[in-house]
Amino acid sequence: xxxxxxxxxxxxxxxxxxxxxxxxxxxxxxxxxxxxxxxxxxxxxxxxxxxxxxxxxxxxxxxxxxxxxxxxxxxxxxxxxxxxxxxxxxxxxxxxxxxxxxxxxxxxxxxxxxxxxxxxxxxxxxxxxxxxxxxxxxxxxxxxxxxxxxxxxxxxxxxxxxxxxxxxxxxxxxxxxxxxxxxxxxxxxxxxxxxxxxxxxxxxxxxxxxxxxxxxxxxxxxxxxxxxxxxxxxx
Numbered sequence: 594x595x596x597x598x599x600x601x602x603x604x605x606x607x608x609x610x611x612x613x614x615x616x617x618x619x620x621x622x623x624x625x626x627x628x629x630x631x632x633x634x635x636x637x638x639x640x641x642x643x644x645x646x647x648x649x650x651x652x653x654x655x656x657x658x659x660x661x662x663x664x665x666x667x668x669x670x671x672x673x674x675x676x677x678x679x680x681x682x683x684x685x686x687x688x689x690x691x692x693x694x695x696x697x698x699x700x701x702x703x704x705x706x707x708x709x710x711x712x713x714x715x716x717x718x719x720x721x722x723x724x725x726x727x728x729x730x731x732x733x734x735x736x737x738x739x740x741x742x743x744x745x746x747x748x749x750x751x752x753x754x755x756x757x758x759x760x761x762x763x764x765x766x767x768x769x770x771x772x773x774x775x776x777x778x779x780x781x782x783x784x785x786x787x788x789x790x791x792x793x794x795x796x797x798x799x800x801x802x803x804x805x806x807x808x809x810x811x812x813x814x815x816x817x818x819x820x821x822x823x824x825x826x827x828x
Contacts, residue, residue: 600811602695605681607706609674616667616776620659642675669722676722676762677706680781684709684718687785691797693804700750701812705743708755710804713791715755717743718784725764729771729778732759740776750810760784 631648638644677697684694684707693712697704707718719740736759744757757776766780770787777789795803 600699601808605696606674606677607697613670672722675719679762680720694745700746712793714794717747718758721761727764727766729768737774751806
């Protein structure tokens with residue numbers, strides 16, 4: 594079962610992509626069942642029977658609800674998954690001899706899109722697919738609180754403070770690299786340059802130790818409970 598799979602080998606946006614697939618499949622199954630039921634009622638009782646007409650109305654209402662609410666939700670989730678995949682692909686180019694990158698990590702209070710461990714320390718990254726433009730001074734407080742909660746959870750595991758980052762995969766950011774309430778905001782194009790330029794704080798041994806602690810924490814969490822609902826703001 595997926596609950597016991599290696600959490601350190603998850604791919605970028607795995608949870609979001611799985612959610613998109615589930616939503617699409619459930620939508621198709623629901624429409625298919627309604628369509629088949631409607632056809633059977635019409636064939637059994639006739640096209641003028643009240644049961645067939647009621648089924649037709651239910652099918653039309655379902656189609657409206659899906660087009661009005663479900664499809665936009667699927668589109669937002671799909672954009673979120675794509676954003677995580679794009680940022681994850683960038684992070685995976687960091688030299689593995691010096692850096693460790695974890696994707697879609699769960700420690701019991703939601704998913705952290707990416708965790709980066711390297712000589713400068715540990716970074717938690719919350720990826721946003723919002724198209725922008727983004728003004729750092731107007732980023733919603735809930736988004737900042739989400740980033741802080743993620744860094745606090747990871748910092749508790751490794752034993753020192755993790756730096757929270759919010760990364761916009763495609764938005765124009767008015768003050769790239771600026772911090773708001775302790776959270777640094779970056780466009781994806783500046784992410785690698787930022788983490789690589791940060792001064793070294795950890796030795797190679799300490800980097801491996803921090804990564805081992807994270808892997809141990811993720812494995813313990815994965816074995817205990819099912820992943821909880823993700824934090825999602827501004828998707």
